[in-house]
Structures are given as C-alpha cells and as structure tokens.
Amino acid sequence: MALSDFYATHASYRTRIVLNPRDSKDVIGAAAAALYLIKNVQVQAIIGPHTSMQANFLINLGNKSQVPIISFSATSPSLTFLRSPYFFRATQNDSSKVKAISTIVVAFGWREAVPIYIDDEFGEGIIPYLTDALQGINVRVPYRSVIPSPASDDQISEELYKLLTMQTRVFIVHMPPSLGTRLFALAKEVGMMSEGYVWIVTDGMTNLWSLTNPPTIDSMQGVLGVRTYFPGTNELENFKVRWKRKFQQDNPTIINAELNIFGPWAYDATFALAMAIENVSMGNFSFNKTNVSSSGTDLESLGVSQNGPQLIQALSSTKFRGLTGDINFVNGQLQSPVFQIVNVNGNGERRVGFWTPKSGLVKELNLANRSTNSTHKPNLGPIIWPGDTISPPKGWKIPTNEKKLRIGVPVNGGFSEFVKVTWDPNSHTAASVTGYCIDVFYAVMVAMPYVVTYEFIPFATPDGKSAGTYDDLIFQVYNGTYDAVVGDTTIVANRSQYVDFTLPYIESGVSMFVPIRDNRRKNAWVFLKPLTWDLWLTSACFFLFIGFVVWRVVSNLARFVVIIWCFVVLILTQSYTASLTSLLTVQQLQPTVTYIQELLKKEKKVGFLKGSFIEGILKGRFRFPESQLIEYQSPEELHDLFTKGSANGGVAATLNEIPYMKLFLAKYWFKYTAVEPKLRTNGFGFVFPRGSPLVADVFKAVLNVTQGDKMNQIE
Structure with missing residues (x-):
C-alpha cells in the first residue's frame, strides 16, 4: 500500500522500489x-x-x-549503542518514554517504584534509562523484577508473591502483550489489582490493547498506560479504512482485524526510503566483492x-509529514x-491527558500554544485506579510479612x-518507654493521614545497658x-549519608559550658570602690564649700x-549605685575559661x-587527644566532674548540645555558663x-505538630 500510494502521487519519479x-x-x-538478501x-x-x-x-x-537497515518496530535503546550509521529507527526509542513515566511518578508523590520487564533485548534495554530517570527525581528503585520470556504461570505467580511482601x-x-496479559491475569488472582496498587505500562502493551480480549481487559482495570500520540488526521483515518x-x-x-501502531510507522518508513532512493544517483546496483578463500564463511x-554511503546521507536529510507526524x-x-x-x-x-517534552503533563493538548507547566502536579483528567477508586494510591504499604514497625530507642540513663x-525486674524486658521524644512521636503518629502500627525496641544489651553509641x-x-x-x-551530615531524617522537632546546637569564677570583693571597704579617690576627695571638698556658703550667706544666690x-x-548617687551593683553582680558571671x-x-x-x-568533633575538629577527654552520662556526673576540676580527675569544660545543657543548667544555673564556640x-x-x-508523611506531621498547640503542652 505504501509503495502504490507513493508512486501514485510521485508518478514522475525515475526510480521504483522492488520488494523482496x-x-x-x-x-x-x-x-x-x-x-x-x-x-x-x-x-x-x-x-x-x-x-x-x-x-x-x-x-x-x-x-x-x-x-541501510530501517526498522519500524525495534524500540530497544541498546541498539543505539551500536552506533552504526546504517541503522535508522522509524519508530520511537523506548528511552523517549521514560521521562513521561517519571513525570507521572513524581506528580503523584510516589517515592519508590519497581520495574517489571521481560528478560530479553526488548525488556532490558529500557531499564538503565528508566532507573536513571527515577533516581533523577529522588525515586528509589528497591528491586527489579525480571520475568523470563518462557516463564510458566507458577513462575510468574512466585515473582508476584515476592512483590506482595x-x-x-x-x-x-515493560513487556509484550503476550506476556503482559498473563502477568495481569495472575496479579488479579493474587490480589494485586486491588485498592492501593499502581500499575503503569509502556507502549509495548498500550500500542496493542485493541487486540486483547474482554477477559484480559477485565484483569487490567485501573492500569495507566503511556502511548505514542499520533495526530488524528484525515490521511491517517483514510489509510486505516x-x-x-x-x-x-x-x-x-x-x-474485526485492527491495524496496530506499527502499520503507520512501516508506511512512513517505506515513504522515507522511496524519497531517499530518488535523491541518489544510483547508476550501479552492484556490490564490491571481497576476496576470501574457498573455506570462508558467508559473512566473510x-x-x-556501492550506493550505501549516498543512501544514508539521503535518508538523514529526508523530511516530510507522514501518517505518524513529522519524519x-x-x-x-x-x-x-x-x-x-x-x-x-x-x-x-x-484518555486522561498527554505528556509533551515542553509542557509536561497536560489535560488537553494544544500544539499551537505550548507553555511550560509544572510537572509536579497531576494535571490529568479523572483516573479510576485499581480497586475502582478515584483516590490516588499513596504508593506503598507496610509489608504483609511485617505487622509492626520496629522502632529502636536509645537507652540513656542520665x-x-x-x-x-x-x-521489668522479673522478665528483664522493657515495661514502658516514656519521655519528651516519645511524646512528640505519639503526637506525630496521631497527625498521620493513616494508621501506623509500631513497637519500641530498646537498643540495649541483655543486662539493660546501652548497646552502643548513637551512630x-x-x-x-x-x-x-x-x-x-x-x-x-x-541530624548530622555524615549520618544522612545512609539514613533519612524527618524535619527536626526541637532546635539544637553545640556549645561549650564552663564553671563561673566568683570575683566578688570580700573586704568591708568594697563600698569605696565605685568611685576613685580623686572623686571622693573632690566630693568632700564641695560638701564643705557648699556648707560654708549656705551657712555664711543667706540669700537667693x-x-x-x-x-x-x-x-x-x-547624678553622683545614681552613678555610685550602678557601679556598686556592677561590682557585686557582673564580676561573679565571669567564666573560668x-x-x-x-x-x-x-x-x-x-x-x-x-x-x-561530640567526641568526633573534639577529636577531629579541635584536635583533642584521647587523654584530655572524659565521658559522662548524667547531669549529676557532670557536676561532680566540674567540682573535682581538671587537676583532680575532673573536667574544666564540657562540649555538649544545648537541649541537654538546658536540663543541666535548670539544676545548676548559678554555677555554670556557656562560652564560645557555638556550633549549629x-x-x-x-x-x-x-x-x-x-x-x-512524617515530615508533614512533624510540621503540623511543631506549629500547633500540642508542642507547647508536651514541653
């Protein structure tokens, strides 16, 4: 059909393609x-x-x-790595669709996704591009599910049960319909097409959905698909008829046979080749033979x-409007x-929307006026998700083999x-876990949009002691x-390299705390110190002079x-009072270090x-040797170390976080103070x-709790 249509409209062309x-x-x-051939x-x-x-x-x-090899259906991105100038892909590279898929994922706020693909060139080719696109938007790929092409139903079910956990x-x-339809039928059997699940399929299946039967469609209810869009032109509709x-x-x-998407691509590929051949002066159709021995292979x-180099140049410069769009x-x-x-x-x-390279997700397509829209909002029409629900799934669920979150808590007796x-003295197990941090966590769990079950597990040895550091x-x-x-x-930078922290629920910082030196004057003549001896003598002289004037002269003067x-x-009295107060109070607030x-x-x-x-900061940043460092576990132990002093086995200062030291100063506020350095x-x-x-979700819940009245009640 393509050749007859082409030469019917280009009767003057001097070349004709003969199919073999x-x-x-x-x-x-x-x-x-x-x-x-x-x-x-x-x-x-x-x-x-x-x-x-x-x-x-x-x-x-x-x-x-x-x-030249012109393919209208080989979509694997790995073929591009061959870097052959004689390969032309008259269809879409699978890597072109990963941006559309990643945009959907980020628009609905999903943080993890698992690719399921066939174990062959078609399936594996897209995975590096898909993984990079997802990781580029901070979406984890915790697992890759590979389905062999000849997999039995039992093998597919076994893999689905693994995903279920x-x-x-x-x-x-990403797989052909022959395998994909079996996958979805079995997924429905094991309960994975119910509410809470998200299934996104590539055009490896969406391009051929019209060829599937009603039972197969029934097992795929709620699935989202990404498909190449062809403009609905009169030429395309006429060709289909x-x-x-x-x-x-x-x-x-x-x-009731239906033309799939590869038909228009094959049509356009034939047009492109016919145009290119016409533009090349092909006087000689022979091949240059290579000299090989009689025992040489067919490849040798x-x-x-002789026409190959000119033909690929002509194909590269060919441009026209085909059934599938611009070629x-x-x-x-x-x-x-x-x-x-x-x-x-x-x-x-x-159809619920479109994705364009410039505009991202859009509900309606306007090719004449494309504007850049945010790709972080699901700008799509209503979607019916698996389980016949219109509420977008949150994209995760606590695994079926784990009923409660195991939450570790530190054991800090001080x-x-x-x-x-x-x-519990009898069972030697934790009877209860309480405290400020626990109360905040309780409030955060109440503020969550769904119920999370959990249990506290103390990080302790069998005898109830701490099992290690906070790291x-x-x-x-x-x-x-x-x-x-x-x-x-x-929340520390090096810890964030291997775990995620939520929003902080209490402000902190690191500062040095030292004892206060008592510099108050102990003698009885301390009241004379606010004024100098010259000022005292001048004041006494003026007292005598004023007394003499008043006593000798009685007048208005x-x-x-x-x-x-x-x-x-x-004025003199006020200055004296201020100076004396300063001597008796301010001098006693002077730090020892x-x-x-x-x-x-x-x-x-x-x-x-x-x-x-803090130990790492002292050793790494400030270069303190091990011999100058002493650890403590409680406010009382720190006070005892300060009392002893550095020369007697105690300490001259401590570097600690401000929340801990607030508790310490609440008991000993009159003996210690904070000095530099102060670290954030x-x-x-x-x-x-x-x-x-x-x-x-915990991040948002922490934000709601810390900005509400509940935080004041906890504190």
Whole structure:
C-alpha cells in the first residue's frame, strides 16, 4: 500500500522500489533472511526486522555490507549503542518514554517504584534509562523484577508473591502483550489489582490493547498506560479504512482485524526510503566483492554496496509529514514525540491527558500554544485506579510479612527527660518507654493521614545497658535491624549519608559550658570602690564649700547654689549605685575559661556525653587527644566532674548540645555558663531508612505538630 500510494502521487519519479519479502519468525530466521538478501539478491536496503533481538545482528550485518537497515518496530535503546550509521529507527526509542513515566511518578508523590520487564533485548534495554530517570527525581528503585520470556504461570505467580511482601506498590511494566496479559491475569488472582496498587505500562502493551480480549481487559482495570500520540488526521483515518478493506479481502476468515501502531510507522518508513532512493544517483546496483578463500564463511564473503554511503546521507536529510507526524532522522533516530496517558476502565481505555517534552503533563493538548507547566502536579483528567477508586494510591504499604514497625530507642540513663526506658525486674524486658521524644512521636503518629502500627525496641544489651553509641543505633536502621529510630538523635551530615531524617522537632546546637569564677570583693571597704579617690576627695571638698556658703550667706544666690548641688548629688548617687551593683553582680558571671584553644594549650580535661557525636568533633575538629577527654552520662556526673576540676580527675569544660545543657543548667544555673564556640546543628529528628515512603508523611506531621498547640503542652 505504501509503495502504490507513493508512486501514485510521485508518478514522475525515475526510480521504483522492488520488494523482496522474507518472513523472519525468530532471530536465526531473520539473520538467515538478511544474509540471503544481501549476498544473493544484493538488496540496497532492508526494511525491518520486527524485534529488537533480530535487529541487533542485522545492524552489524548492514554496517559490514553498507546496506541501510530501517526498522519500524525495534524500540530497544541498546541498539543505539551500536552506533552504526546504517541503522535508522522509524519508530520511537523506548528511552523517549521514560521521562513521561517519571513525570507521572513524581506528580503523584510516589517515592519508590519497581520495574517489571521481560528478560530479553526488548525488556532490558529500557531499564538503565528508566532507573536513571527515577533516581533523577529522588525515586528509589528497591528491586527489579525480571520475568523470563518462557516463564510458566507458577513462575510468574512466585515473582508476584515476592512483590506482595514488599512495601512498594508502584509497578512499571515493560513487556509484550503476550506476556503482559498473563502477568495481569495472575496479579488479579493474587490480589494485586486491588485498592492501593499502581500499575503503569509502556507502549509495548498500550500500542496493542485493541487486540486483547474482554477477559484480559477485565484483569487490567485501573492500569495507566503511556502511548505514542499520533495526530488524528484525515490521511491517517483514510489509510486505516483502506487497510482494513484490503486486509478483509485478502483474509476473509479473520473478522474485526485492527491495524496496530506499527502499520503507520512501516508506511512512513517505506515513504522515507522511496524519497531517499530518488535523491541518489544510483547508476550501479552492484556490490564490491571481497576476496576470501574457498573455506570462508558467508559473512566473510559478503560484498559491499556501492550506493550505501549516498543512501544514508539521503535518508538523514529526508523530511516530510507522514501518517505518524513529522519524519526527520537525527543520528538515525526520530525525535521525541507526544505521549498519551490512558486509563483502562470498563471495556477499554480512556484518555486522561498527554505528556509533551515542553509542557509536561497536560489535560488537553494544544500544539499551537505550548507553555511550560509544572510537572509536579497531576494535571490529568479523572483516573479510576485499581480497586475502582478515584483516590490516588499513596504508593506503598507496610509489608504483609511485617505487622509492626520496629522502632529502636536509645537507652540513656542520665538525661531520661528525653527518653526513659523502664525495665521489668522479673522478665528483664522493657515495661514502658516514656519521655519528651516519645511524646512528640505519639503526637506525630496521631497527625498521620493513616494508621501506623509500631513497637519500641530498646537498643540495649541483655543486662539493660546501652548497646552502643548513637551512630551504632542509627546504623541499625541502615542494615535493616530497625525500621526507624525515635529518640534524641541529632541530624548530622555524615549520618544522612545512609539514613533519612524527618524535619527536626526541637532546635539544637553545640556549645561549650564552663564553671563561673566568683570575683566578688570580700573586704568591708568594697563600698569605696565605685568611685576613685580623686572623686571622693573632690566630693568632700564641695560638701564643705557648699556648707560654708549656705551657712555664711543667706540669700537667693545661696538657694540657687543648693539647687544645683542637689542635682549634682543626685547624678553622683545614681552613678555610685550602678557601679556598686556592677561590682557585686557582673564580676561573679565571669567564666573560668573563655576559649577552647586555652583548654588544648593548658592540657585541661574536657567532658562529653557518652555515645554522642561530640567526641568526633573534639577529636577531629579541635584536635583533642584521647587523654584530655572524659565521658559522662548524667547531669549529676557532670557536676561532680566540674567540682573535682581538671587537676583532680575532673573536667574544666564540657562540649555538649544545648537541649541537654538546658536540663543541666535548670539544676545548676548559678554555677555554670556557656562560652564560645557555638556550633549549629539541625536539631533532633526521627530516623528512617533511605527512601522510606513514610518520611514524606512524617515530615508533614512533624510540621503540623511543631506549629500547633500540642508542642507547647508536651514541653
């Protein structure tokens, strides 16, 4: 049809394409057919093959013989890596659709997704691009589900049950319909097409949905699909009608046949080749033979087409408006198209929007006026999700094999106001977990949009002692021992490399605290210190002089002098009072140490809270040796160390976080004060595994709690 249409409208062209069809049912058949056509028929170009696996060998064959290979159905991105100038893809590269898929994922706020793909060239080719696109928007790919092409129903069901035990509920399916329809039928059987699940399929299936039967469509209710969009032109509709009529004439026993998307692509590929051949002066259609021995293989005896270089240049410069849109090869590839977003509902599909490279997700397509829209909002029509619900799934669920979140809590006997673990003396298990951090967590769980079940597990040894540092506790989340950590855990940069923190629920910081030196004057003449001896003597002389004037002279002038003197005395009295107060109070607030370098230079001891990250700061940033550091566990122990002093086995200063020291100063406010350095930290936060879907919701809940009245009640 393509050739007859082309030459009917280009009757003046001096060239004609003669087809030499060969049926290639598999990879070996495609290779044998291509070898025969190039060696024996000496074809100038090959339109095909059908699959990406077949194309892999044929591209190398075309490159060796300089015969252009034009495929309208081989979509694997891995074919691009062959970098053959003789390969032209007259269809869309699978990598072009990953941006549309990732935009859908981020628009609905899903934080994890699992690709499910067939184990062959077609399936594996898209995965690196899809993974990179998802990771580029901070979406984790915790698992890749690979389905072998000849997989039995039992093998597919086994893989689905494995997915069922995971928390991720967003699945991206990339496989042909023959395998995909079986996958969805079995997914429905195991309960994975119910509410809460998200299924996104690529055009490997959406392009052929019209060929599936009603039972298959019934098992795919709620699925979202990404499909290449073709403008609905009169030429395309007319071609479909003519094709159906001709197909019915040639195949009278086949009823209701529908043209799939590869038909228009094959039509345009044929047009492109016919145009290119016309633009090349092809006077000689022979091949240059290579000299090989009689024992040489068929590959070694292949000739080289003399017209190949000119033909690929003509194909690269060919531009026209085809049935599928604008045809223009750039490095042998068509440009990124517009994609439809479709939703399986009822007996078929329903279009809910589009994705364009410039505008992202849009509900309606306006090719004449494209504007950049935010890709972070689901700008789509109503979607019916699996389970016949219109509420977007949150994209995850607590796994079926784990009923409660295992939440680790620190065991800190000293500052128990934050977290306190009470042990049962008989069973030696935790009877209760209380404290400020626990109360905040309770309030956050109440503010969550759904119920989360959990249990507290103290990070302790069998005898009830702490099992390690705070870094050790947080690492238990990284290695999967705990699902989260709740406690006085500080948000620190190096910890964020392997876990995720929520929004801080208490402000923090690090400062140095030292004892106060008592410099108050102990003698009885301290009242003379506010004024200098010169000022005392001058004041006494003026008292005598004013007294003499008042006593000897009784007049208005004497009264005026007395008024001025009273004003001077008032000022003098106020200055004296202020100076004396300063001597008796301010001098007693002087710290014993003012700079941390002074401690290092004088080799004085410094204390730090046992198990905290402060030890690393003292050793790494300030270069304190181990011999100058002493750990403590409680406010009382720190006070005892200060009382002893550095020379007697105690400490001269401590570096600690401000929340802890607020509790310390509440008991000993009159003996200690804060001095430089003062370091910023991000406060206390709850700990979750990297990429946990809980983090986003807990983040919002923490924000609601910290900005509400509940936080004041807890404090």
